[in-house]
Amino acid sequence: MYAQMIKSEASNEDPAKLEAFQARIDAGEKIEPRDWMPEGYRKTLIRQIGQHAHSEVVGQLPEGNWITRAPTLERKAILLAKVQDEAGHGLYLYSAAETLGVSRDELIELLHEGKMKYSSIFNYPTLNWADIGAVGWLVDGAAIVNQVALQRTSYGPYSRAMVRICKEESFHARQGYDAIRAMAFGTPAQKRQAQDALDRLWFPALMMFGPSDAESVHSEQSMAWKIKVKSNDELRQQFVDQTIPQIEYLGLDLPDPGITWNEDRGHYDFSEPDWSEFFNVIKGNGPCNVDRMADRKAAWDDGAWVRDGLLAHARKKQAANLAAE
Amino acid sequence: MKHEWPLWEIFIRGQHGLSHRHVGSLHAPDAEMAVKNARDVYTRRNEGVSIWVVEARHIAASVPSEKGPMFEPSESKIYRHPTFYDIPDEVGHM
Amino acid sequence: MTRDEALFEFLLRMGDNTLILGHRVSEWCGHSPVLEEDIALANTALDMIGQTQLWLGLAGEVEGKGRSADDLAFRRDAWDFRNVLLCELPNGDFGQTLMRQFLYDAWSLGMLDRLKTSSEARVAEIAEKALKEVTYHLERSGDTVIGLGDGTEESHTRMQKALDYLWPYVGEMFEKDKVDEVMIAAGIAPDPADLRPRYDETVSRVFAEATLTIPDGSYVHKGGRTGRMHTEHLGHLLTSMQWLQRAYPGAAW
Numbered sequence: 001m002y003a004q005m006i007k008s009e010a011s012n013e014d015p016a017k018l019e020a021f022q023a024r025i026d027a028g029e030k031i032e033p034r035d036w037m038p039e040g041y042r043k044t045l046i047r048q049i050g051q052h053a054h055s056e057v058v059g060q061l062p063e064g065n066w067i068t069r070a071p072t073l074e075r076k077a078i079l080l081a082k083v084q085d086e087a088g089h090g091l092y093l094y095s096a097a098e099t100l101g102v103s104r105d106e107l108i109e110l111l112h113e114g115k116m117k118y119s120s121i122f123n124y125p126t127l128n129w130a131d132i133g134a135v136g137w138l139v140d141g142a143a144i145v146n147q148v149a150l151q152r153t154s155y156g157p158y159s160r161a162m163v164r165i166c167k168e169e170s171f172h173a174r175q176g177y178d179a180i181r182a183m184a185f186g187t188p189a190q191k192r193q194a195q196d197a198l199d200r201l202w203f204p205a206l207m208m209f210g211p212s213d214a215e216s217v218h219s220e221q222s223m224a225w226k227i228k229v230k231s232n233d234e235l236r237q238q239f240v241d242q243t244i245p246q247i248e249y250l251g252l253d254l255p256d257p258g259i260t261w262n263e264d265r266g267h268y269d270f271s272e273p274d275w276s277e278f279f280n281v282i283k284g285n286g287p288c289n290v291d292r293m294a295d296r297k298a299a300w301d302d303g304a305w306v307r308d309g310l311l312a313h314a315r316k317k318q319a320a321n322l323a324a325e
Numbered sequence: 326m327k328h329e330w331p332l333w334e335i336f337i338r339g340q341h342g343l344s345h346r347h348v349g350s351l352h353a354p355d356a357e358m359a360v361k362n363a364r365d366v367y368t369r370r371n372e373g374v375s376i377w378v379v380e381a382r383h384i385a386a387s388v389p390s391e392k393g394p395m396f397e398p399s400e401s402k403i404y405r406h407p408t409f410y411d412i413p414d415e416v417g418h419m
Numbered sequence: 420m421t422r423d424e425a426l427f428e429f430l431l432r433m434g435d436n437t438l439i440l441g442h443r444v445s446e447w448c449g450h451s452p453v454l455e456e457d458i459a460l461a462n463t464a465l466d467m468i469g470q471t472q473l474w475l476g477l478a479g480e481v482e483g484k485g486r487s488a489d490d491l492a493f494r495r496d497a498w499d500f501r502n503v504l505l506c507e508l509p510n511g512d513f514g515q516t517l518m519r520q521f522l523y524d525a526w527s528l529g530m531l532d533r534l535k536t537s538s539e540a541r542v543a544e545i546a547e548k549a550l551k552e553v554t555y556h557l558e559r560s561g562d563t564v565i566g567l568g569d570g571t572e573e574s575h576t577r578m579q580k581a582l583d584y585l586w587p588y589v590g591e592m593f594e595k596d597k598v599d600e601v602m603i604a605a606g607i608a609p610d611p612a613d614l615r616p617r618y619d620e621t622v623s624r625v626f627a628e629a630t631l632t633i634p635d636g637s638y639v640h641k642g643g644r645t646g647r648m649h650t651e652h653l654g655h656l657l658t659s660m661q662w663l664q665r666a667y668p669g670a671a672w
Binding site: 083 | 448
Binding site for chain 2: 453454455458459462555558559562566
């Protein structure tokens with residue numbers, strides 16, 4: 001759903017090769033799995049794509065929390081299809097990472113050992129049904145802003161995964177807005193839930209773009225390599241500008257008194273998120289970090305016998321087929 | 326014993342009679358399950374009418390560093406393209 | 420019992436089976452052993468939710484009191500549910516879930532295959548659509564039961580345990596009562612007992628390949644499809660499923 005940008009490696013490779021590599025990127029060429037690439041580029045990509053994949057899969061949990069409580073059969077089907085898509089996105093992204101010489105299982109183990117991160121947004125709880133609307137609308141909305149830009153990323157498999165994901169993602173944002181709209185225009189109790197969801201999730205959604213560029217010293221190399229194509233602040237502004245009219249349409253109160261239209265800039269001004277909260281969530285102190293990881297580990301560990309069992313059967317069958325030939 | 330399921334490359338033929346096209350990869354214990362997993366993962370939006378799966382390790386590929394000798398020689402054969410030829414308007418569509 | 424009263428009951432049985440089992444399967448989303456299985460299970464659950472909309476939608480229509488599929492799903496209490504007990508049993512481990520699915524799919528396929536030629540066109544139409552979905556479900560759940568039954572020692576043990584636990588719930592799917600008699604007489608649905616030979620053939624073939632043994636004993640747990648006595652599990656399932664509709668009556672979602 002979203003990749004928080006991470007720092008890239010310093011490199012001590014052949015300057016001529018590096019220069020030729022950079023020239024390919026500057027010319028807008030895609031880098032493909034078997035092409036030469038700097039070690040730092042490869043490692044940065046593995047971490048960014050891996051982290052992005054983990055975010056999709058951990059991201060199933062907060063929304064999955066409401067599948068059994070969806071209020072109508074249609075909403076249940078829509079939500080289930082949506083959360084299933086997130087699993088699919090995780091799968092596409094793990095596949096892209098696997099072209100870089102790391103396996104999906106290795107990445108999952110790194111996540112479970114706390115050596116890889118996932119997007120901080122999924123460490124927030126979903127507390128009422130309007131949260132399901134707000135997550136689709138705001139969280140997927142923010143993800144789309146980021147991912148549309150990433151379709152142009154320099155690494156071919158990552159870029160192709162992004163194209164596929166973006167195609168599926170606009171359904172996510174729309175179903176979310178549709179669900180919260182039904183509540184914003186519903187009974188006073190429903191409207192209260194919608195407002196509550198917006199107020200709680202607004203700043204965490206803004207944090208999804210990562211810290212301000214002024215504080216983010218690591219993005220320069222990623223920008224040069226076109227692993228990242230737009231700055232955190234640019235993307236955040238774009239998200240705010242597109243979302244405020246959508247809030248107004250719902251008739252909900254703006255979640256931040258600092259939001260005002262700035263005629264000179266041609267953009268909305270808004271308050272900075274509380275970055276100390278952000279760094280705390282990243283460090284593991286978010287409201288749901290512990291539970292999310294415990295859930296993922298339980299699914300993985302409890303499923304080991306299933307993965308082993310099916311593989312053992314496939315090998316027996318293969319051996320029997322070979323013997324029969 | 327390595328426990329990770331093998332990686333499979335998935336090719337799907339869409340509705341309109343085009344060739345199978347690579348759509349992505351997935352893991353499965355064997356070919357039969359790879360076909361089923363491909364159905365569940367890659368045709369959720371009615372994308373296909375036929376699925377091929379190939380275990381990733383069986384794919385042989387051209388070498389990127391030989392891209393020049395492999396592909397550039399065909400660049401100069403411009404006479405292979407229909408636009409190389411001027412056909413007089415009077416002759417009509419050809 | 421009039422034809423339409425019996426038909427209403429019959430449709431609730433069909434729709435409640437898919438509603439409750441689909442709900443159970445959807446509980447796996449995000450928690451399966453591997454992404455490919457997570458996605459596949461969600462597809463199965465989605466098909467069953469879709470079938471529920473059709474069966475319960477028609478049930479409401481036949482009843483003629485203006486109740487929608489959602490009204491029936493979210494506003495009835497446990498004793499009004501008509502699903503077989505098998506569908507409401509908890510997921511247990513992945514093996515138990517897939518075993519339950521297989522035992523249900525094998526019945527469902529046989530039932531839908533007969534309903535295709537139902538004298539009631541609306542029933543035949545739903546069966547036709549659902550049959551395609553269930554054919555795939557059965558193939559997939561059957562393969563998984565075989566793979567895990569004939570996998571490792573641990574997977575074999577777990578699958579045998581799942582079969583031992585679930586088997587006493589199978590017989591209920593083939594029970595017959597007044598509702599069925601009216602359905603049979605009207606040519607709407609088959610005699611449930613007629614579905615048994617084909618069912619036994621399917622499960623025997625799969626269990627042989629899976630190296631699993633059907634447990635001895637002929638005791639049958641029942642009470643779901645008549646509504647006489649559900650398990651304790653159903654109430655908890657309904658508590659979460661119906662919560663929003665109950666807490667905010669009259670709201671549109």
